[in-house]
Amino acid sequence: MSIDFKSTKGIFQQIADNLCHQILEGKLSPGERVPSVRDLAVEFEVNRNTLLRTYAILQDAGVIDNKRGIGFFVSEDALDRILKTERETFFKNELPEFIQKIKVLKLTNNDLTDLLTAIQENENK
DSSP, X not given: OOOOTTSSSOHHHHHHHHHHHHHHTTSSOXXXXXXXXXXXXXXXXXXXXXXXXXXXXXXXXXXXXXXXXXEEEEOTTXXXXXXXXXXXXXXXXIXXXXXXXXXXXXXXXXXXXXXXXHHHHHHXX
């Protein structure tokens, strides 16, 4: 992942989102050690303090746990916490825009059913 330095979203939040998506995709599992602050700072070419802020946010959200002297680990309920937050964000920010687009395009139930069927078929391949 690369950092979008022109984004309105802070660098620390972009990195937090990236780690959360890795958890959602199963690339990081509960109990698994997350990359060290130093390693990620080098990878993303950012200051270590930026990563410390990222990890503090994730720790406050219950997504990662700090085991002193060992490092940071994905919390056991990280997936549930991330899913809850992502769903809330979707329903609050993205779904209303999506519904408005459906109305403007005059999409029918059949259009949406066909779309969902195609998505499911593609995932099952």
